[in-house]
Amino acid sequence: MLKNVAHQLKCPTSEFNVLDDVIDTLRFRGSIFFHSSLAAPWGMSLSSIEMPRFHIALEGDFYVGAGSSNINVNPMDIVMIPGGDMHWIADEIESERVPCEQAGDACALGMPLFQQGEITNKIMCGIVEYDEAIEHPILSALPSIIQLSNIQSNDNIWMTVKLIDAEIIRTNNKKNSIIDRLTEVLFIQLLNSFIEKNEHLTGFLSALKEPRLNKILQLIHQHPERQWTLDIISDVVGMSRATLQRKFKAAIGVSPMVYISRWRMAKAYQLLKHSNLSLEGIADVIGFSDARTLSHAFKDHYGDTPSQFRKKLEKLI
Known part of the structure; x- marks a missing residue:
């Protein structure tokens, strides 16, 4: 009996993608929480929330700091903080930082911060939520910071970024079902890209x-x-x-x-x-x-x- 069961299982009828099954079950939900053009100097601090967040350099370069690490983010780079750790983003390491919620509220009221002088950056920031009650080792297998650099304009990842950006501009709103679904797609693309391009993976x-x-x-x-x-x-x-x-x-x-x-x-x-x-x-x-x-x-x-x-x-x- 044991040998018969094992023989059947050794001959699968179709390929099955484990990562897709995990993603479907965790039901990741994406959204954009910040999207703005900024004039230097500027900076924002983000508290810990235990949800993946990412920052995209649409135009200009900036820095992301988490713990003792300061990362230079070039135009068309994406930085993801998979564990949602406390971090900051700014045009320069020494720039004064305000809470991200304050900057986001100002944008929502039509009075965005960091607008005095020449515009140096355009950034977009997203968050990915999921049911925290569900335990799975996939997120703990990711490093504290992931940086995707040298993304080409014809890369599927950047094409998704541009679709999100265009929809925000078209609707003058960061929150709608199209943007949310595209943000989820972007997160899955980032996850797949990290797995494909890294030989030294850990955990799950x-x-x-x-x-x-x-x-x-x-x-x-x-x-x-x-x-x-x-x-x-x-x-x-x-x-x-x-x-x-x-x-x-x-x-x-x-x-x-x-x-x-x-x-x-x-x-x-x-x-x-x-x-x-x-x-x-x-x-x-x-x-x-x-x-x-x-x-x-x-x-x-x-x-x-x-x-x-x-x-x-x-x-x-």
Whole structure:
């Protein structure tokens, strides 16, 4: 029986993209929170919010500072702060900085700051939100600062940037569904670009580039409903149980079975929140024997039973 299951799994009928599945489940939501032309000197400070943020040099160069690092951002560069750490942006390292919220409010009132004198910069800043209740090691696998330089005007990333910029100019508004969707697309493009161009990835991202670990993740994500065991997984990828445990935990930080459990909880959370599936239906989709077992596991993980969770959501509508 074990060999038959393993043989079937070794012959997948289609390619499955683990990163796409993670992105879909975390449901990243993008928006632009600042867009302005600026005259030097200028500077803004941004507090920690635990959400990815990025800054784009549409025109002119500037600096981004986070911790002890000061990065020079050239025209057509993009800098992302994946963990949402406290940082600042300014035309010069020594420039005085105001809270970003103050600068954003001034723009919203039609009285933008930093307009005295010759315009030296045009910048656009975005944020990407997601359900913090969902645990996944993808964001912790990213460095504290990512800089994408030498972006060409015909690059898909910069074409998306220009579409966002044009829509903001057309509508004289940073917030609409087109801009938000394009900002989400831009974040995914930035993420994919970072993975493709960096050989020395860490954590979850390094596992995506290691063939056997990626195969394990493909199996888990494509078939969360299967009754996975270490014996089945190790046989499929041609590893001993001990090697499987060691390599998986070294890369991702948890054992395969813990990862499976947490991923099922993430899927349960999103299906409860964004679908009309019954608890029995969700249990069947993600690999629980019945609704009662799922309910106990969900309460242990999130603190509420599935019914309590959905009732709380109804009150927010």
